[in-house]
Amino acid sequence: MRIWKEYNRGSLSRDMPFVRENWAVKLSSKLSATEYMAKRGEKTMRQRRWMNSRVSITHNDNEAAAIKDAINLLQVIPAVNSSDVVVITPNWVKNQAPDSAIVVGQESLRQIIRLFKGKNPKRIVIAAGSADDETKNVMKAVGYEKIITDEGAEFIDLNHGPFERLTLKHSVIASTNINKILYEATILISFTQLKYHEEATVSAAIKNIAMGWPPAEEHGFPKKQTGIHRELHGFISAMAEQIPIDLSIISASPAMIGTGPSKGISRHTGLVVAGCDPVSADTVAARLLGFRPQGVRYLFECAGKNVGESDIEKISIEGIPLVDAENIFSRAAYGAAIALDKP
Numbered sequence: 001m002r003i004w005k006e007y008n009r010g011s012l013s014r015d016m017p018f019v020r021e022n023w024a025v026k027l028s029s030k031l032s033a034t035e036y037m038a039k040r041g042e043k044t045m046r047q048r049r050w051m052n053s054r055v056s057i058t059h060n061d062n063e064a065a066a067i068k069d070a071i072n073l074l075q076v077i078p079a080v081n082s083s084d085v086v087v088i089t090p091n092w093v094k095n096q097a098p099d100s101a102i103v104v105g106q107e108s109l110r111q112i113i114r115l116f117k118g119k120n121p122k123r124i125v126i127a128a129g130s131a132d133d134e135t136k137n138v139m140k141a142v143g144y145e146k147i148i149t150d151e152g153a154e155f156i157d158l159n160h161g162p163f164e165r166l167t168l169k170h171s172v173i174a175s176t177n178i179n180k181i182l183y184e185a186t187i188l189i190s191f192t193q194l195k196y197h198e199e200a201t202v203s204a205a206i207k208n209i210a211m212g213w214p215p216a217e218e219h220g221f222p223k224k225q226t227g228i229h230r231e232l233h234g235f236i237s238a239m240a241e242q243i244p245i246d247l248s249i250i251s252a253s254p255a256m257i258g259t260g261p262s263k264g265i266s267r268h269t270g271l272v273v274a275g276c277d278p279v280s281a282d283t284v285a286a287r288l289l290g291f292r293p294q295g296v297r298y299l300f301e302c303a304g305k306n307v308g309e310s311d312i313e314k315i316s317i318e319g320i321p322l323v324d325a326e327n328i329f330s331r332a333a334y335g336a337a338i339a340l341d342k343p
Contacts, residue, residue, distance in 0.1 A: 108191075
């Protein structure tokens with residue numbers, strides 16, 4: 001108990017290694033991270049906007065059209081209103097062309113903006129934090145700046161403040177700065193390409209938020225200086241426990257196979273997965289790469305923390321049946337039909 005008396009008096013820093021270790025033990029108690037924050041008087045997050053585990057799968061060679069169809073199948077747009085602050089986090093990890101499957105497509109981003117813009121929300125904000133370079137450099141070089149300007153959206157660089165401090169239930173990173181727009185958002189959208197990942201196994205909607213929001217101003221480029229990657233799966237699930245992702249859009253057109261997040265092979269499959277539950281959406285997307293949630297540790301942990309649903313039998317799939325989607329993906333990626341869920 002002595003360490004906590006010293007900490008509460010302010011004589012110890014949470015960033016000291018032995019304090020971090022004991023903080024992790026404290027947070028592993030029966031209190032969730034959110035409950036512990038509330039007890040300490042820290043800001044707590046809202047629930048997800050749509051509390052269902054519906055996932056849509058669509059197929060179209062035109063990625064933007066597939067995205068529009070996937071979102072419409074979820075029937076979320078009618079609930080958007082003039083008081084909403086819609087925050088879209090696209091994967092802008094580095095300065096590469098969208099055909100590489102490293103970053104999202106420009107016109108696909110435009111399509112998402114337009115779908116929500118039609119409901120006249122209070123604000124539409126594109127919020128991203130590149131891991132490889134200053135985010136504005138990626139935005140300009142790849143062509144996103146024109147899309148944002150044309151559509152009248154705002155841009156916020158998540159690598160810079162103003163910040164709030166976000167408490168995490170994690171053994172290495174006990175807390176991180178996070179841009180204040182997180183607490184203003186009423187709808188948070190994760191938009192990313194589907195990829196294999198050399199450390200996270202699968203890179204989809206949850207990882208996009210978990211690694212896009214911690215600022216490089218604190219964690220450095222490529223966000224490895226403070227120890228995030230020492231226990232990456234735990235960090236991803238800790239971020240997912242704290243940050244509600246209201247809409248997940250995972251494009252496999254193109255997807256990255258072989259390895260990732262940047263050295264793999266790009267394959268256009270025409271598929272898009274979308275969902276209101278990020279765990280369900282990532283679970284379905286992981287199936288396309290050949291993984292059940294037990295094979296992706298952060299997904300397994302998220303399910304255990306009740307962040308979302310990973311049981312495929314409890315996920316309602318709209319659009320293309322899962323086995324058909326698995327076959328479409330594997331034929332495009334590998335030249336042969338492979339389906340985990342084949343009867």
